[in-house]
Amino acid sequence: STHWLLTLSCDDRPGIVHAVTGAIAQAYGNITELQQFSSAESNRFFMRVQVQSGFDRSVFERAVTPIAESIGADWTLDFVGRPRRTLILASKMGHCLNDLLFRQRSGSLQIEVPLILSNHPDLRDLANFYGVAFEDHAVLPDTKAAFEARVLQTVEQHDIELVVLARYMQILSPELCEKLAGRAINIHHSFLPGFKGANPYRQAHARGVKLIGATAHFVTGDLDEGPIIEQNVRRVDHSVDVPELVEIGQEQESRTLTDAVKLFAEHRIMLDGQRTVIFR
Amino acid sequence: STHWLLTLSCDDRPGIVHAVTGAIAQAYGNITELQQFSSAESNRFFMRVQVQSGFDRSVFERAVTPIAESIGADWTLDFVGRPRRTLILASKMGHCLNDLLFRQRSGSLQIEVPLILSNHPDLRDLANFYGVAFEDHAVLPDTKAAFEARVLQTVEQHDIELVVLARYMQILSPELCEKLAGRAINIHHSFLPGFKGANPYRQAHARGVKLIGATAHFVTGDLDEGPIIEQNVRRVDHSVDVPELVEIGQEQESRTLTDAVKLFAEHRIMLDGQRTVIFR
Amino acid sequence: STHWLLTLSCDDRPGIVHAVTGAIAQAYGNITELQQFSSAESNRFFMRVQVQSGFDRSVFERAVTPIAESIGADWTLDFVGRPRRTLILASKMGHCLNDLLFRQRSGSLQIEVPLILSNHPDLRDLANFYGVAFEDHAVLPDTKAAFEARVLQTVEQHDIELVVLARYMQILSPELCEKLAGRAINIHHSFLPGFKGANPYRQAHARGVKLIGATAHFVTGDLDEGPIIEQNVRRVDHSVDVPELVEIGQEQESRTLTDAVKLFAEHRIMLDGQRTVIFR
Amino acid sequence: STHWLLTLSCDDRPGIVHAVTGAIAQAYGNITELQQFSSAESNRFFMRVQVQSGFDRSVFERAVTPIAESIGADWTLDFVGRPRRTLILASKMGHCLNDLLFRQRSGSLQIEVPLILSNHPDLRDLANFYGVAFEDHAVLPDTKAAFEARVLQTVEQHDIELVVLARYMQILSPELCEKLAGRAINIHHSFLPGFKGANPYRQAHARGVKLIGATAHFVTGDLDEGPIIEQNVRRVDHSVDVPELVEIGQEQESRTLTDAVKLFAEHRIMLDGQRTVIFR
The missing domain is CATH 3.40.50.170 (Formyl transferase, N-terminal domain)
Structure with a gap:
């Protein structure tokens, strides 16, 4: 099992957390840490999630990509602890x-x-x-x-x-x-x-x-x-x-x-x- | 539109954030603040969410109750700012x-x-x-x-x-x-x-x-x-x-x-x- | 016995502490707190002393005045705790x-x-x-x-x-x-x-x-x-x-x-x- | 000119600062830093003084020793900055x-x-x-x-x-x-x-x-x-x-x-x- 780290930012709108955590559930991931912030001034949404999952990068990417594209998000996917x-x-x-x-x-x-x-x-x-x-x-x-x-x-x-x-x-x-x-x-x-x-x-x-x-x-x-x-x-x-x-x-x-x-x-x-x- | 405040705690397991934010989406809520913590020692999960929603308490409760019951969660629902x-x-x-x-x-x-x-x-x-x-x-x-x-x-x-x-x-x-x-x-x-x-x-x-x-x-x-x-x-x-x-x-x-x-x-x-x- | 508070500032030069504490000794004062600072930038000397003494203000002033004058000092004399x-x-x-x-x-x-x-x-x-x-x-x-x-x-x-x-x-x-x-x-x-x-x-x-x-x-x-x-x-x-x-x-x-x-x-x-x- | 550092502690009593600064004046010393504290609980007096002086250790010691002995003080004399x-x-x-x-x-x-x-x-x-x-x-x-x-x-x-x-x-x-x-x-x-x-x-x-x-x-x-x-x-x-x-x-x-x-x-x-x- 791998410890993944996902960051994501996009214009704020309802439903982002639900959509992203849906993608994580789809990749059989278990969230160990999740933080989010909606900036009232810039109307931007920011999120950082750590996920334990047995699946490999391509599975994770296939789950996240369509959601990220649909909300126009910048996102990164990394391992927890990679130097x-x-x-x-x-x-x-x-x-x-x-x-x-x-x-x-x-x-x-x-x-x-x-x-x-x-x-x-x-x-x-x-x-x-x-x-x-x-x-x-x-x-x-x-x-x-x-x-x-x-x-x-x-x-x-x-x-x-x-x-x-x-x-x-x-x-x-x-x-x-x-x-x-x-x-x-x-x-x-x-x-x-x-x-x-x-x-x-x-x-x-x-x-x-x-x-x-x-x-x-x-x-x-x-x-x-x-x-x-x-x-x-x-x-x-x-x-x-x-x-x-x-x-x-x-x-x-x-x-x-x-x-x-x-x-x-x-x-x-x-x-x-x-x-x-x-x-x- | 009302500013709701939901807190929830239960034994930790995958999918809680997705399920709860699903209930919020169902009540047409927009999350303004969300924090969660999984305690490795106690294996308990804790969550606090603030939600803007036009719906009334009964709609919100109908959305949250079945999820909370299915995961055996303690939860509270309040207004942000109520003395x-x-x-x-x-x-x-x-x-x-x-x-x-x-x-x-x-x-x-x-x-x-x-x-x-x-x-x-x-x-x-x-x-x-x-x-x-x-x-x-x-x-x-x-x-x-x-x-x-x-x-x-x-x-x-x-x-x-x-x-x-x-x-x-x-x-x-x-x-x-x-x-x-x-x-x-x-x-x-x-x-x-x-x-x-x-x-x-x-x-x-x-x-x-x-x-x-x-x-x-x-x-x-x-x-x-x-x-x-x-x-x-x-x-x-x-x-x-x-x-x-x-x-x-x-x-x-x-x-x-x-x-x-x-x-x-x-x-x-x-x-x-x-x-x-x-x-x- | 009265708790006096003396502050004093003047151009820095050797012997000030000795001279001032001499005046205090002369007024039978017991120092309870003494702080001093010599500023290298401004070449000014600063001092604050608290003194227990049975003597009255005029005795104290008679002891301090000649010293203060000889070193060109600004000074104040007050009671500790006076509002x-x-x-x-x-x-x-x-x-x-x-x-x-x-x-x-x-x-x-x-x-x-x-x-x-x-x-x-x-x-x-x-x-x-x-x-x-x-x-x-x-x-x-x-x-x-x-x-x-x-x-x-x-x-x-x-x-x-x-x-x-x-x-x-x-x-x-x-x-x-x-x-x-x-x-x-x-x-x-x-x-x-x-x-x-x-x-x-x-x-x-x-x-x-x-x-x-x-x-x-x-x-x-x-x-x-x-x-x-x-x-x-x-x-x-x-x-x-x-x-x-x-x-x-x-x-x-x-x-x-x-x-x-x-x-x-x-x-x-x-x-x-x-x-x-x-x-x- | 040497930068001396004197520390001294003894039972508290009136006149110590005056006596010690007198010894310093006698050794033609210029005080650059002086701190003292009288402990009400233990009735002990503590002092630390830094002194610039052109005289050597024996002169300084001859000036301080009789005073320290008369008040039963423990004292140390060192150079500022000695490792x-x-x-x-x-x-x-x-x-x-x-x-x-x-x-x-x-x-x-x-x-x-x-x-x-x-x-x-x-x-x-x-x-x-x-x-x-x-x-x-x-x-x-x-x-x-x-x-x-x-x-x-x-x-x-x-x-x-x-x-x-x-x-x-x-x-x-x-x-x-x-x-x-x-x-x-x-x-x-x-x-x-x-x-x-x-x-x-x-x-x-x-x-x-x-x-x-x-x-x-x-x-x-x-x-x-x-x-x-x-x-x-x-x-x-x-x-x-x-x-x-x-x-x-x-x-x-x-x-x-x-x-x-x-x-x-x-x-x-x-x-x-x-x-x-x-x-x-």
């Missing part, structure tokens, strides 16, 4: 990369990482320790296009499903952002929409905020404006200076990014315009 | 009562309160301000039975659905606990299972905990052991003495109890043995 | 006012409130219940100046130390902001600096944030840009619509404002330029 | 060890680790990656004494200041606990005092708690009863099963333990009987 092919971009700071790789190895994060691309060599040893291929290429005004071409080539070659910017400190070109729309996750080191752009901890210190945070979001051409996936904060006080904010913030950054990657890996994130629907 | 009849028990401290009544009046808590029963007169003015009937009866060894009889009489007379112990400082008799099983909520002023019984803030101070909390739970004959509904904590440090813990804790107590009462009022709590399933 | 004279401004929503008055009456908030000024009559009953004088005056383009004059007159007449904007929904004039600088606290219903201005919950919903918050800050002429005193957040998800955000947010607003007022009442807030030093 | 010699005990799970070593290397945790002792070989590679010596010895009924002798030998040989049990899954003997009193920190995977002993996540699941936590505490002969240093919690719901609790909890465990070790490394923890005074 998703992930490309990681990094720079010099290793806290996010370290957390991702540690959890991947310990089995709590279902990703496989064929390659890490970095604009600095600093994290090569860490990648080696976890047995992950690592390339570093300087990213300068005249080499940025080549780096981004290497990103796209990797995406194609390894059939990459997710690109993670693990404190990658370069801004992606609008073209690359567009090509990776909905499948590239960045960690911003502030509680967005506060403190966009450079040096958010310096900005946060100057403004005297009492909580600092981190935000994982989808990458879009509009810097730090992509749909938010996850956010965390931690209390600070007046005595915490900028270097200490950076230290404290790193813990928020790594767990927020890892949680967002985990949600993506488990097909728990769906896009509703500029907002995300998260099925925990 | 649930609630009896509040109180003593001297008003912070929980104040929060419940303020939110009830401001429309964010769907309860109606025909009566407050207290073992002290202190909160009469507060009850009056909110226009709620108030009775105080001394609860002493020889009058406790009479007080509890008045509780049961009120429950019967007003068809009470929920009894809230808003820092009511007396222990209910095992008989009363049993009669109110699954419909009486207490607030305990600690993060259970830590610090059961009397003076939890004093216990917490002596133990030197760094977070203090509050726990809303169903009342059972086993003191402070009933199924947990909601918990909150707040950070404290060594400099906070017992009276300050009490003050800080009161904020946790009122919001935790109010949140639990709101969950109950909206049929979002279902019992799975000693655990609760909470559909937010 | 501070507070004017509350309100509009229609009562959750913040209710929390302030409830805690004032229950003894956990050391303020006295000679008057509530409102631009709507809605909260008169609540004020009456707590025995606080209440005036409502329409605030329209041509009456705004009169209302603000009434505010200033009240401040003078009652020797008001703190003005609290408890969801007062009008923008104060720059002149009034300046006159109340450092002694007027507002609650903004977002996690500043995110979502300044009108309808922050609508903005937060559109942006799809995963945590919503509230910020208590000093009022300045620069809207929502005053020094931040306290902030709190609560987790939300995609299913929470704007009216529900408002409801959830109100809990954050009232506790954040009450906590800020409590900090002010206990002389625990000191201003370091655009930032606050908070001695808990 | 403290730390022995780590581990077993099979690497999340806590990984976090400690990553932060040590990245410079945010001021410890040096001459050796890791483990009762399993699993974490050897991780230790090697961070360049830390690693020994594994089976701990069985007849070899436990030898392992503990090796612990004590290491403590002596390397002048160890702190022993960290980073999910070391063996109970230390009462004799070893006593010898390491006040300098051994354990992480317990629950929010103590709830769920002491084995399998706390299983206990937490059975009890249906809505928040799970982790507690860092000093090791004492009384299992899971030592003075609490730090605690954190995270929200969970009914759908989280035991293996997921374990995963979620690991994040709490590592950050709680690392934070506690950092507090210890920076001399921010002082013992007040069964409670800790934490100067952040």
Whole structure:
């Protein structure tokens, strides 16, 4: 028996849950988890179902396809727990990369990482320790296009499903952002929409905020404006200076990014315009 | 068109969601919210559905009844937003009562309160301000039975659905606990299972905990052991003495109890043995 | 024996703590609480001391004055627990006012409130219940100046130390902001600096944030840009619509404002330029 | 100029701060951080001061010693930022060890680790990656004494200041606990005092708690009863099963333990009987 995972989104209308669960019943499936959401603003319907079934993919697809077509739905069918092919971009700071790789190895994060691309060599040893291929290429005004071409080539070659910017400190070109729309996750080191752009901890210190945070979001051409996936904060006080904010913030950054990657890996994130629907 | 709310629990087996949503489709209902949970430990299935439908109760009941019977389900059918009849028990401290009544009046808590029963007169003015009937009866060894009889009489007379112990400082008799099983909520002023019984803030101070909390739970004959509904904590440090813990804790107590009462009022709590399933 | 409270700020230099504690020793005082902070950015020194002493104010002042003068310090001397004279401004929503008055009456908030000024009559009953004088005056383009004059007159007449904007929904004039600088606290219903201005919950919903918050800050002429005193957040998800955000947010607003007022009442807030030093 | 760190505790009495800051002034020191606490219950006084001074240790000691002797104080003098010699005990799970070593290397945790002792070989590679010596010895009924002798030998040989049990899954003997009193920190995977002993996540699941936590505490002969240093919690719901609790909890465990070790490394923890005074 296989543990299937079905996601589906379409314009909202009566009867969708009944129709989809009918298809599941037809494939002799047993629902172990089901979540749905009807967005009043966008009039879109979203659904995620986990199903135990002895039947194979083609049977399941034959059952779901006609229903999905009749309601004009986008849908995906996957196995629960299949590691998703992930490309990681990094720079010099290793806290996010370290957390991702540690959890991947310990089995709590279902990703496989064929390659890490970095604009600095600093994290090569860490990648080696976890047995992950690592390339570093300087990213300068005249080499940025080549780096981004290497990103796209990797995406194609390894059939990459997710690109993670693990404190990658370069801004992606609008073209690359567009090509990776909905499948590239960045960690911003502030509680967005506060403190966009450079040096958010310096900005946060100057403004005297009492909580600092981190935000994982989808990458879009509009810097730090992509749909938010996850956010965390931690209390600070007046005595915490900028270097200490950076230290404290790193813990928020790594767990927020890892949680967002985990949600993506488990097909728990769906896009509703500029907002995300998260099925925990 | 009416906004219906259906809850259902039964032994788990394939096809329940399909069958129930079929009955809803048959009553021309449009699902606005649906949550389900299959408990691996107890092998029980739980479901909560909100449905917009133009049909009346009898049509809905005719559609659901045969399915519910065939799967041996317990089920309830209600309107979304109907205020649930609630009896509040109180003593001297008003912070929980104040929060419940303020939110009830401001429309964010769907309860109606025909009566407050207290073992002290202190909160009469507060009850009056909110226009709620108030009775105080001394609860002493020889009058406790009479007080509890008045509780049961009120429950019967007003068809009470929920009894809230808003820092009511007396222990209910095992008989009363049993009669109110699954419909009486207490607030305990600690993060259970830590610090059961009397003076939890004093216990917490002596133990030197760094977070203090509050726990809303169903009342059972086993003191402070009933199924947990909601918990909150707040950070404290060594400099906070017992009276300050009490003050800080009161904020946790009122919001935790109010949140639990709101969950109950909206049929979002279902019992799975000693655990609760909470559909937010 | 009296419980004194001394606050002091000046340019930072060696020897201040020794000098001040020397003055305290001279007045036969016993320090029960002492906090200090040296701001590296502003090079300012801040200190708050609680002292038990049998001597009267003049003795204490004679001991502290020469030291304070020699280091060019601003300082205040008060009793621990003296209720501070507070004017509350309100509009229609009562959750913040209710929390302030409830805690004032229950003894956990050391303020006295000679008057509530409102631009709507809605909260008169609540004020009456707590025995606080209440005036409502329409605030329209041509009456705004009169209302603000009434505010200033009240401040003078009652020797008001703190003005609290408890969801007062009008923008104060720059002149009034300046006159109340450092002694007027507002609650903004977002996690500043995110979502300044009108309808922050609508903005937060559109942006799809995963945590919503509230910020208590000093009022300045620069809207929502005053020094931040306290902030709190609560987790939300995609299913929470704007009216529900408002409801959830109100809990954050009232506790954040009450906590800020409590900090002010206990002389625990000191201003370091655009930032606050908070001695808990 | 050197950045000194002085901690001091003694029976409470008037004049201590003045006397100590006098000694500091005498050594031409400039206080950069000062915290003190008078415990009403134990009548003990605690103080931590950071001081910039051009003078050397002997000058400082000559200034402090007579005062400390006259008030019967325990005191320590150290440099700010000196890495403290730390022995780590581990077993099979690497999340806590990984976090400690990553932060040590990245410079945010001021410890040096001459050796890791483990009762399993699993974490050897991780230790090697961070360049830390690693020994594994089976701990069985007849070899436990030898392992503990090796612990004590290491403590002596390397002048160890702190022993960290980073999910070391063996109970230390009462004799070893006593010898390491006040300098051994354990992480317990629950929010103590709830769920002491084995399998706390299983206990937490059975009890249906809505928040799970982790507690860092000093090791004492009384299992899971030592003075609490730090605690954190995270929200969970009914759908989280035991293996997921374990995963979620690991994040709490590592950050709680690392934070506690950092507090210890920076001399921010002082013992007040069964409670800790934490100067952040």
